[in-house]
Every structure is written in C-alpha cells, then in structure tokens.
Amino acid sequence: MTKLFNNKYRIPSARLQHWNYANEGMYFITICTKNRKNYFGEIVSAETRCLASLQPTEIGQIAHSEWYKTIELRPDSNLELGEFVVMPNHIHGIIIIGKNE
Numbered sequence: 688m689t690k691l692f693n694n695k696y697r698i699p700s701a702r703l704q705h706w707n708y709a710n711e712g713m714y715f716i717t718i719c720t721k722n723r724k725n726y727f728g729e730i731v732s733a734e735t736r737c738l739a740s741l742q743p744t745e746i747g748q749i750a751h752s753e754w755y756k757t758i759e760l761r762p763d764s765n766l767e768l769g770e771f772v773v774m775p776n777h778i779h780g781i782i783i784i785g786k787n788e
Contacts, residue, residue: 711787713769716780725775747773754780763787 708714720726727747732739741747754771769781 709784709787711765711784713781713783716782717777719777723776727773727778728775730775741773741775743773750778754778757782 702708726744727750728741728743730739731742743751751771751773755768757768758766765785765787767783767785769783771780772778
C-alpha cells in the first residue's frame with residue numbers, strides 16, 4: 688500500500704530508519720528546486736568542444752557561494768566540505784561531519 692503525505696502519493700524515505708544523521712560520517716546531499724524548475728541556470732554546450740556547462744542564474748551563483756559558507760556559519764560542528772555541483776534544478780554535495788560532543 689502506498690503511503691500518503693499531505694494527501695499525495697510518495698515513495699518511502701531512502702533514509703536509514705535507525706541511523707542518527709548527526710553522527711560523524713560522509714553524507715551525499717541532493718537538494719531539488721520546487722517543481723524541478725531550472726532556477727539555478729541552464730546547460731549550454733560549447734561549439735568547439737564536446738563539453739557542456741552550467742550557465743548559472745543569479746540564484747545559481749548564490750547557491751554556489753552559500754555552499755562554501757556552510758563551515759563559516761557552523762564553526763562548532765566540525766564540518767568539512769567535499770565535492771559540490773550546481774545543476775539547473777538541483778544541487779549535489781558531499782559534507783563530512785566529524786566527531787562532535
């Protein structure tokens with residue numbers, strides 16, 4: 688039976704039921720925009736190369752710079768930042784939580 692949340696169908700959580708996500712570890716984070724709208728930018732291809740890149744919007748530039756403020760905003764949390772990428776409608780990042788009291 689599919690569970691409802693706010694009267695909408697949804698998939699079960701991918702989170703581990705008995706894991707405390709405040710524990711130290713490496714966490715892969717994905718944050719999506721509402722309705723998957725391309726608020727962060729558009730993918731553009733280079734004419735001379737087989738590469739594509741994000742042409743960020745102002746919101747995309749803000750998302751990028753705010754990721755790097757995470758440690759500054761949480762100085763007592765023993766955090767490290769891994770790789771991070773802004774996509775047109777979502778962001779991916781790795782955050783490392785070290786041992787805390």
